Amino acid sequence: MIEKLQFMTIMLVNDIKAKRDERGATAVEYGLMVALIAIVIIGAVSLLGGNLKNLFNSAASSV
Numbered sequence: 001m002i003e004k005l006q007f008m009t010i011m012l013v014n015d016i017k018a019k020r021d022e023r024g025a026t027a028v029e030y031g032l033m034v035a036l037i038a039i040v041i042i043g044a045v046s047l048l049g050g051n052l053k054n055l056f057n058s059a060a061s062s063v
Helices: 002-062
Strands: none
Touching: none
């Protein structure tokens, strides 16, 4: 009976450790996604920023 209880306890501890690892991996994945999105936004703004400024200036001057 004690051996079965020990086995169940070990299985429960291993299951809890596995769930912790998945949460950490998920947080890292979300962090990488946020970083990639930020890089894309910064790149788009730097490439299109001058063109948008000229577009808004020409629209403002025509009004």
